[in-house]
Amino acid sequence: MLQYTIRRLLSVIPVMFVVSVIVFMIVHLTPGNPALIILGEDTSPKAIADLEEQLGLNDPLYIQFFNWLSQVITGDLGTSVYSERKVTELIFSNFRPTFSLMSLSMILLLVIAIPAAIAIVALRKTVLDPIFTSVSLLGVSIPDFWLAILLVLGFGVALPVFPVAGYVPLTEGMGAWLYHLLLPAFVLAIVEVGIIARMLRDSMLESVNQDYTKTALAKGIKEREVLVRHVFANALIPTTTVLGATVAGLLGGTVIIETLFTIPGIGQLLIDSIHRRDYPVVQGVVLFIAAIYVLVNLLVDLLYTFLDPRIRYD
Template sequence: MLRLIALRIAMAVPVMLVVATIVFLLLRLSPGDPALIIAGESAGPEALARIRSQMGLDQPLVVQYFTWLAAIARGDLGFSILSKVPVLSLIFDRLEPTLVLALSAILITVVIAVPLGAVAAWRHNSWIDRAVMMLSVVGFSVPAFVIGYILILLLSVKADLFPVQGYVSPFEDPLAALRHLALPSLTLALVFMALISRVTRSSLLEVLGEDFVRTARAKGNVERRVLWRHALPNAAVPIITVIGLGIALLISGVVVTESVFNLPGVGRLTIDAILARDYPVVQGLMLFFALIYVGVNLLIDIAYVIVDPRIRY
């Protein structure tokens, strides 16, 4: 197991290198001049040239690339063009709301969607099954920002149950944090729930038709135990795969949700940085998201080995 983890981490290095290269090229080749943004519209050509040479933008692309790569290797993501703050600390400052939001969304999803999907499979073709599948189609088709605004309108503005927007850290005031988190995490979780409940259902339906499920019944297991103890562990691999893929979905969801609920997280930071053409920040964020994704994949690989003894790398 330790060897698996070590090897996977080693394999992540080339992946990150490719990501870094793409990130670099993408931003350098896209239109818009950061020097112009910093200097302002009225700046003269000398001022622009000075800023360019300060930022190294007058160097050839290859030189820029390697200078940048060397800096990243030292953990130096550069400074934000706008706020002059190091990019790394900028991301860390905004990390907490995003992590809290994402984790609570995943938690809600797994706790609700897996049982929902399981019950739908178990009561295949019943009204429960149809209701769950209906809900998942809705969850799937309605965009996150629409759901967010509808929830705000109904539960915050009309019913006055939850705050409209803002963020309170759960480390300072857990109760207020819960009220502030409820709507955003639900918004974020809904698409994800639709996906997971569907996969759980279809994966379980397949497993429920297998011989060992019949064996489990023949041993005198009650239905509940057949479902949880025998069928679900065997259906876990596809479910885990989709949870992993769903986290990628979550990253884009976080950006939208944080804007709708005005949360000061990494998602908001991303949008602000892109709009301001704050190159170093955008680069740092893209690398950061990629790193998270690689990390999630590692966790999933480890989870496979734990849930299915037949999988060995």
């Protein structure tokens, strides 16, 4: 296990290097001059040229890349050209709202998807099964930004039940925190619920037809107990794989949802930095998101050994 973990961690290095090259090239080949955006349209050409020299924008791209990469290796993602704050400081200060939003979304996702999948497997021979399939496909097909707008119009304007903007930290009270995050968290979760519920349902239906399930039912064990203790447990491994990818989906979805609900998270930081052509912040945020995605995949692989003791990484 230890050797496998070390190998996986070492494999992260080339992946992150490729990501850094792609991100750097995309960001720097995008039209727009950060110096002009910072100083304004009425600034003299000399002042713009001096700021470009100060930011190193006049150097060849490969020189800029290796200067930036040498900083990243030491843990320094650079300094924002807009706010002059450290990029790492900006990322971690803005990641708290994003982490809160993702955590609440994941809780809602599991609370909705798991009972729904178990219930549908129990009622698999009824008309509810094809209805569930249709509804889950509809949930996957709905764009999150469109659903967010509908919920804002419905529960924020027509029926002002929830706030449509803003964020309250958890330190100021669980009620206020939940009140501001419940609507955006539900939008993020509901898009992924269909994927997880369908995956769990299909895996459980496959296990239902196995011999050990039929044997347990033949011994007189109640079907509900067999579904929860045996069928559900065996369906967790393929579902966990999809759940790991869902974390990346939730993190990517925060970029849109935080913008719509004005949540000061890492997604909002990324959008604002793109508008300002704040290259170091954009590069740092994308690298941070990529690192989380890679680490989540590693944790999912290691989690397999706890879900199924037969799996060993030798």
